[in-house]
Amino acid sequence: MRDHGFFHRQGRKLSRLAFWLAVLVPLSVAVGSAVALFLWSLEWATQTRFDLPWLIWLMPVAGFAMVWAYQRFGGASGGGNSLIVDEIHQPGGGVPLRMAPFILVSTVLTHLVGGSAGREGTAVQIGGALAGGLGRRLSLEAPSMRILLICGIAAGFGAVFGTPLAGAIFALEVLMIGRIQYDALLPALLAALVGHWTVLAWGVGHVHYEISFIPSEITGWFGVDILLYAKVAVAGLAFGLCARAFAEASHGLTALWTRFVPYAPLRPVIASALIIGLVYALDTRAYLGLGVWSAIPGDPTLTGFLQPGLTDYTSWFWKFLFTVITLSAGFKGGEVTPLFFIGAALGVALGALMGVPTDLMAAIGFVAVFAGATNTPLACMIMGIELFGATHAVPLAIGCFTAYAASGHASIYGTQRIAVAKT
Amino acid sequence: MRDHGFFHRQGRKLSRLAFWLAVLVPLSVAVGSAVALFLWSLEWATQTRFDLPWLIWLMPVAGFAMVWAYQRFGGASGGGNSLIVDEIHQPGGGVPLRMAPFILVSTVLTHLVGGSAGREGTAVQIGGALAGGLGRRLSLEAPSMRILLICGIAAGFGAVFGTPLAGAIFALEVLMIGRIQYDALLPALLAALVGHWTVLAWGVGHVHYEISFIPSEITGWFGVDILLYAKVAVAGLAFGLCARAFAEASHGLTALWTRFVPYAPLRPVIASALIIGLVYALDTRAYLGLGVWSAIPGDPTLTGFLQPGLTDYTSWFWKFLFTVITLSAGFKGGEVTPLFFIGAALGVALGALMGVPTDLMAAIGFVAVFAGATNTPLACMIMGIELFGATHAVPLAIGCFTAYAASGHASIYGTQRIAVAKT
Numbered sequence: 001m002r003d004h005g006f007f008h009r010q011g012r013k014l015s016r017l018a019f020w021l022a023v024l025v026p027l028s029v030a031v032g033s034a035v036a037l038f039l040w041s042l043e044w045a046t047q048t049r050f051d052l053p054w055l056i057w058l059m060p061v062a063g064f065a066m067v068w069a070y071q072r073f074g075g076a077s078g079g080g081n082s083l084i085v086d087e088i089h090q091p092g093g094g095v096p097l098r099m100a101p102f103i104l105v106s107t108v109l110t111h112l113v114g115g116s117a118g119r120e121g122t123a124v125q126i127g128g129a130l131a132g133g134l135g136r137r138l139s140l141e142a143p144s145m146r147i148l149l150i151c152g153i154a155a156g157f158g159a160v161f162g163t164p165l166a167g168a169i170f171a172l173e174v175l176m177i178g179r180i181q182y183d184a185l186l187p188a189l190l191a192a193l194v195g196h197w198t199v200l201a202w203g204v205g206h207v208h209y210e211i212s213f214i215p216s217e218i219t220g221w222f223g224v225d226i227l228l229y230a231k232v233a234v235a236g237l238a239f240g241l242c243a244r245a246f247a248e249a250s251h252g253l254t255a256l257w258t259r260f261v262p263y264a265p266l267r268p269v270i271a272s273a274l275i276i277g278l279v280y281a282l283d284t285r286a287y288l289g290l291g292v293w294s295a296i297p298g299d300p301t302l303t304g305f306l307q308p309g310l311t312d313y314t315s316w317f318w319k320f321l322f323t324v325i326t327l328s329a330g331f332k333g334g335e336v337t338p339l340f341f342i343g344a345a346l347g348v349a350l351g352a353l354m355g356v357p358t359d360l361m362a363a364i365g366f367v368a369v370f371a372g373a374t375n376t377p378l379a380c381m382i383m384g385i386e387l388f389g390a391t392h393a394v395p396l397a398i399g400c401f402t403a404y405a406a407s408g409h410a411s412i413y414g415t416q417r418i419a420v421a422k423t
Numbered sequence: 424m425r426d427h428g429f430f431h432r433q434g435r436k437l438s439r440l441a442f443w444l445a446v447l448v449p450l451s452v453a454v455g456s457a458v459a460l461f462l463w464s465l466e467w468a469t470q471t472r473f474d475l476p477w478l479i480w481l482m483p484v485a486g487f488a489m490v491w492a493y494q495r496f497g498g499a500s501g502g503g504n505s506l507i508v509d510e511i512h513q514p515g516g517g518v519p520l521r522m523a524p525f526i527l528v529s530t531v532l533t534h535l536v537g538g539s540a541g542r543e544g545t546a547v548q549i550g551g552a553l554a555g556g557l558g559r560r561l562s563l564e565a566p567s568m569r570i571l572l573i574c575g576i577a578a579g580f581g582a583v584f585g586t587p588l589a590g591a592i593f594a595l596e597v598l599m600i601g602r603i604q605y606d607a608l609l610p611a612l613l614a615a616l617v618g619h620w621t622v623l624a625w626g627v628g629h630v631h632y633e634i635s636f637i638p639s640e641i642t643g644w645f646g647v648d649i650l651l652y653a654k655v656a657v658a659g660l661a662f663g664l665c666a667r668a669f670a671e672a673s674h675g676l677t678a679l680w681t682r683f684v685p686y687a688p689l690r691p692v693i694a695s696a697l698i699i700g701l702v703y704a705l706d707t708r709a710y711l712g713l714g715v716w717s718a719i720p721g722d723p724t725l726t727g728f729l730q731p732g733l734t735d736y737t738s739w740f741w742k743f744l745f746t747v748i749t750l751s752a753g754f755k756g757g758e759v760t761p762l763f764f765i766g767a768a769l770g771v772a773l774g775a776l777m778g779v780p781t782d783l784m785a786a787i788g789f790v791a792v793f794a795g796a797t798n799t800p801l802a803c804m805i806m807g808i809e810l811f812g813a814t815h816a817v818p819l820a821i822g823c824f825t826a827y828a829a830s831g832h833a834s835i836y837g838t839q840r841i842a843v844a845k846t
Contacts, residue, residue: 165820169801178605181843185800186828189820193652229616377608378592378801390813397588397612405609420604 020187023148027134028155028191031127032198035159038104038122039204042290045112049288050295056276056288059113063268066106067330071264077102077129081121084128086415088149088175091142095132095149099125106332114275114288116322117333119160124334127156127195147184150175151191158192159199162206166383167192173376177409178420180378207292209366209387211306211359228356232364232395235350236402239365242346243372243403246320246339247410253328264330271329275322286315287322291341302337305344305362311352316345335412336370343369363388364399371400372407375416443610447574450557451614454550454578455621461527461545462583462627465713468535472711473718479699479711482536486691489529490753494687500525500552504544507551509838511572511598514565518555518572522548529755537698537711539745540756542583547757550579550618573598573607574614581615582622585629589806590615596799600832601843603801630715632789632810634729634782651779652821655787658773659822662788663829665769666795669743669762670833676751687753694752698745709738710745714764725760728767728785734775739768758835759793766792786811787822794823795830798839 049055070078077099079086087095107122131152135145150171158167168188173180199206257267279285286299294301300315323338347365351358363384371380377400384396409418472478493501500522502509510518530545554575558568573594581590591611596603622629680690702708709722717724723738746761770788774781786807794803800823807819832841 165804165816168820180603180801182601182800182827182845183843186824189824193817193821197649226620377605378603381588382805385808385813386816390808390816393588393809394616397591398616401609401612404605420606422605 024151024191028194029198031130031155032159032195034126035123036199036202036204041108045108046289056114059272060269062109062113063272064265067268068265074102081124082413082415085413088146095128097129097133099129110331110333111289115326115331117326118337119334120336121334123156123160124153127152147187150184151187154188155191155195159195163383163386164192164196166379166386169382170376170379173379176417176419177375211363212308213357213360231354231356232398233402236368236399237406239368240372240403240406243369243407244410247373247412249324250328253324267329268331271325274325287318290337302341305348306359308359310348310358313349316342339370339373340366364395368399368403372403373412375411377401377404447614451578451617452621454553455582455618457549458546458582459622459625459627464531468531469712479537482695483692485532485536486695487688490691491688497525504547505836505838508836511569518551520552520556522552533754533756534712538749538754539710540749541760542757543759544757546579546583547576550575570607570610574610577611578614578618582618586806586809587615587619589802589809592805593799593802596802599840599842600798634786635731636780636783654777654779655818655821656825659791659825660829662791663795663826666792666830667833670796670835672747673751676747690752691754694748697748710741713760725764728771729782731782733771733781736772739765762793762796763789787818791822791826795826796835798834800824800827
């Protein structure tokens with residue numbers, strides 16, 4: 001009888017496995033395809049913005065239109081990433097399928113007119129919306145729906161940055177501060193990999209990041225460059241405080257808009273005036289859009305920060321300002337690529353100040369500010385390894401873990417729960 | 424007033440930070456130094472065993488002496504790794520300081536006479552014992568003692584394998600099945616790094632593992648070698664089942680010894696007879712000791728499995744048998760290096776069967792069987808990246824996560840708690 005029970009259990013496991021494969025593979029292919037379309041559109045929008053500089057004057061119109069459309073037709077879509085995290089914790093009204101087209105179109109529009117925003121929020125929302133839609137169609141029970149939503153996040157994140165391992169870990173780590181649970185470890189990995197591979201299969205490439213700094217074999221005391229690591233830890237503290245300031249500024253500014261501009265579609269109009277004013281006051285368009293690359297020579301860019309030997313003390317601050325104004329007013333897009341920019345730029349500043357190779361410090365800031373702002377130190381360490389290789393794993397870990405410890409309980413995702421308080 | 428509170432809080436945080444730095448750095452230097460001494464002694468014991476083959480006949484004497492000494496003078500030391508994990512969950516009698524010299528001497532003795540055992544248990548126990556001793560001397564409260572013990576594990580593990588990131592994550596991940604909590608993320612990283620650096624500073628090197636397999640740029644459908652990854656997932660399943668069998672065989676055999684040989688010091692004497700019998704029946708000494716390298720040409724070894732193009736279908740089974748007999752009878756040492764050997768050997772067998780480069784599959788098995796047997800998939804994935812580089816991160820993750828999912832709730836550490844059940 002024992003053997004019968006054993007085979008019965010294994011049979012149930014196999015049918016569960018078959019069910020999840022049959023659900024997750026098509027879902028992740030769909031998410032990956034939508035993300036590929038999104039990345040392609042984003043590239044087009046960025047290129048078009050550089051080709052037609054007058055598009056910036058449409059910023060108020062675009063902002064008004066998108067906030068108005070969200071209010072009128074978006075339903076719960078406006079909840080964004082926080083809604084998905086909340087639905088995983090506490091199943092409620094579900095994640096509406098229309099969130100996917102809404103976020104895709106409005107993010108591309110934001111980038112077309114020059115809003116300073118990112119991509120990960122969009123990809124995660126595409127993933128969550130498709131997962132939510134599929135789950136309702138299949139009438140999944142709450143525990144399975146939860147797994148499906150986690151997989152949607154993993155597929156979206158893994159696909160948009162080309163970092164599937166970070167995507168899988170991020171989807172589990174972002175739910176709670178201070179704890180990862182392995183409810184969906186294997187499904188999340190599968191979803192992130194298939195999402196990533198789908199983007200590759202569509203022929204949409206990712207920006208290849210690389211830093212030239214190579215740790216020499218023998219440096220410092222006893223072959224270990226303690227001083228370098230100590231400086232990285234101090235920088236990590238700064239990255240964490242910057243992340244905390246970003247999260248608090250975002251929430252604070254959103255509260256101000258709500259209080260002083262009750263009619264929501266008017267907020268991006270005013271924000272546009274501020275952004276355009278800043279563009280002309282600073283005489284640069286470098287802080288518009290994604291910031292990964294620029295058609296204008298000499299602009300500070302994310303890829304540029306990873307070049308050795310830069311000096312730049314102010315870019316991080318301006319990008320910070322442009323981004324919180326853009327996103328708090330209701331423009332759509334993620335926060336993460338701007339956080340990469342802010343972190344890498346702050347890394348360049350700190351590296352120059354502390355006498356550390358700026359490209360190494362930029363790479364650390366790249367992932368560490370994000371780690372602090374989303375409380376996902378492991379996912380960000382792994383992302384750093386996926387982007388920059390295992391050579392720099394130790395300084396990347398020091399940066400991410402320190403930033404996590406220093407960022408407090410602030411988070412750009414308002415519905416993240418605290419499992420283990422930071423002390 | 425708000426600012427006053429802010430500075431007061433920051434001041435308290437800084438003094439806490441200073442306290443932990445002042446405690447953790449000396450502790451980790453001590454752990455690292457003891458581990459360096461241990462690694463050096465182990466190398467001496469292994470070399471001596473090859474030089475003086477007759478030492479194997481002392482196995483029964485050595486076994487009798489060490490189990491007798493543990494019973495008579497060891498106090499709670501015999502609890503080993505499980506005691507440390509238990510003390511972290513539920514502070515009780517504490518981890519005795521004498522655990523450190525006991526485990527160091529008895530492990531070296533086990534290896535000198537040819538027992539099939541590992542290193543990680545020893546290093547973790549050295550770390551835990553020194554942490555426990557220091558914590559009692561400082562009269563730390565339970566929550567701080569808990570952090571200190573976690574750091575002891577991290578320092579020991581990071582130092583013994585030269586993989587500090589894996590050490591830090593392992594110390595947090597090993598406590599519970601299915602959950603990592605970030606109670607001591609930064610302290611564990613600091614301890615693991617300082618422990619590792621201390622070993623380096625003593626000039627004790629680690630075996631450098633490397634595999635020659637390089638994924639070609641364009642393989643499989645759409646540039647992704649889906650078939651390879653599917654085979655890795657199937658192998659991961661086998662690695663997980665092997666890990667489960669190892670854990671269950673260890674516990675089962677220990678129960679048999681307890682039942683049929685009530686006088687504990689007699690158990691290793693009988694086990695020695697079995698081991699020596701196997702050595703002469705199989706006419707090989709390849710499954711004695713650590714198995715990382717061998718002075719006898721043609722022996723299967725851990726480093727050998729990572730060479731390309733091997734065929735070996737049986738080594739994993741024999742090492743499995745030698746190890747469970749050795750350790751269940753009361754010889755001392757870790758389980759992890761034998762698990763590396765078993766996993767790598769099983770990887771060679773599966774790679775040859777499935778038409779996958781055996782060196783890649785050996786590298787995956789190396790970490791995946793360990794991941795399954797200790798329920799630490801993230802630590803093992805990171806260890807794989809630290810040992811073999813980020814190039815193979817995806818197959819390493821697939822192997823570790825699948826093995827984790829397949830190994831059930833079996834664990835070589837009996838006191839690990841289940842936080843999230845595997846389904």
